[in-house]
Amino acid sequence: MTSQKKPSQTLKIAVVGDIHDQWEVDDAIALKHLGVDLVLFVGDFGNESVEVVRAIASIDIPKAAVMGNHDAWYTATEWGRKKCPYDRTKEDWVQEQLDLLGTAHVGYSQLDFPQWNLTVVGGRPFTWGGPEWRFADICKERYGVTNLEESAAKILAAVKSAASDAIIFLGHNGPSGLGDRPEDPCGKDWHPIGGDFGDPDFAAAISQTLTIGKTIPLVTFGHMHHNLRHTKKELRKSVFKSPEGTIYLNAASVPRIIENEGHKQRNFSIIHLEAGVVTKAALVWVGKDFQVISEEILYAASPSES
Template structure:
C-alpha cells in the first residue's frame, strides 16, 4: 500500500469489551446511533453463550471477533466439562459459536476490509493470558497448534496473507511487553500481584509484523478487567502508546451494562482513525435514548498518554 493509501484511512471503530452475557438488542441500535464503521469484539461473550453470539452474528455492521477463554468454558478443561449444562456427546457449543460468526471470527486468521484498505488479524483463540499456556489442549485439537512458538507463527502467517499493509490486531488478551505492574494493561492483579500477563505469542507476532514493515495503528483486546482485584484505589490503565505510535487498547470495562438512576448505560470503546493514525480513544456510556450519557477521553493524539517508566 502506498503512503497515500494509508493516509486515506479514516474510520470510526467501536471495540466491545468482555460482554459476559451483557448484550441486548439495544446494543446493536446503540452502535447504529454512534455511527461506527466497524465493530471489534474481544471475546468472552459468556460461558459458551451461543444465543449471545447468535445476536452478535446478526449485527449488520462490518465486524470482527475473537473467542475468549469463557467462550470455551465447558470444553477446554476437565473441570469445565464436568459442569457442562449440555450433553457434549450430542452438542458442541464452541463450534456453534464459531459457525455463527463464520468469517467474522479472526482468531488465528484475518479479515480484509477493502473499504478502508486494512486487515484485522486475530490473536490466539480462547486465551487465558500469561506466560504459561492455559487452555492449550483446545488449540491443539481445533487448530493443530502445539506451542507458543507455533502460535506466534500461526498469527504471523495471517499477517503475511493480509491483503493490506495496514493491520489492526484483535486479541482476547493483549500481548506481553506492556508492563509488569498490576495496573498495566495486561498486568497480573491477583495475589501474588505483579508480573506481565500478556500473551507472548501475540507480542512476537506483532514484533514480526513491525519488522516486516506493516503499519499497525491499533492493537485491541480485553480479558484483564479495568477494575482491579487487589485494590479499588486505582483502575487498570486502558491505553499504552508504543514508540512506533501503535495504540494498545484494553477495552474490558466490566460490567459493560450498568444501572444508573434507573437508566441502563452500556459502554463501548470508540477509536477514531484519521489518515491511518489513531487520533482519539474514548469510553462512552450510551443511555436509554441512545445518546452518549458519559464520555471518558482515554487518548488524544494532540495530548497523548504519558507512559511512566
C-alpha cells in the same frame, strides 16, 4: 518496495469489551446511533453463550471478533467439562459459536476491509493469558498448535495473507510487554501481585509484523478487567502507546451494562482512525434514547501527530 496504502478515510471504530452475557437488542441499536463504521469484539461473550453470539452475528455493521477463554468454558479444561450443562457427545457449543460468526471470527485468521485499505488480524483464540501455555487441548485439536512459538507463527501467517499494509490486531488478551505492574494493561492483579500477564505469542507476532514492513495503528483486547481485584482505589490503565506509535487499548470495562436510577447505561470504546493513525480513543457510556451521557478520553493525539 511498493509504497504503502494507508487507510483512506476517517474511520470510527467501536470496540466491545468483555460481554459476559451482557448484550441486549439495545446494544445493536446503540452502535447504529454511534455511527460506527466497524465493530470489534474482544470475546468472552459468556460461558459458551451461543444465543449472545447469535445476536452479535446478526449485526449488520462490518465486524470482527475473537473468542475468549469463557467462550470455551465447558470444553477447554477438565474441570469445565465436569460442569458442562449439555451432552458434549451430541452438541458442541464452541463450534456453534464459530459457525455463527463465520468469517467475522478472526482468531488465528484475518479479515480484509479493502474499502478502507485495512485488515483485522486475530490473536490466539480462547486465550487465558500469561506466559504459560494454557488451554492447550483446544488449540491442538482445533488449530494444530501446540506451543507459543507455533502460535506466534500462525498469527504471523494470517498477517502475511492480509491484503492491506495496515493491520489492526484484535485479541482476547493483550500481548506481553505492556508493563508488569498490576495496574498496567495486562498486569497481574491477583496474589502474588504484579507480573506481566500478556500473551508472549501475540507480542512476538506483532514484533515480526513490524519487521516485515506492515503498519499497526491499533492493537485492542480485553480479558484483564479495568476494575482491579486487589484495590478499589484505582482502575487498570486502558491505553499504552508504543515507540512505533501503535495504540494498545484494553476495552474490558466490566460490567459493560449498569443500571442507574432505573435506566440502563452501556459502554463502548470508540476509536477514531485518520489516515492510518489513531487520533482519539475514548470510553463512552450510552444512556436512554441512545444518547452519549459520558465520554472518558483515554488517548488523544497531539496536533502535530494527527
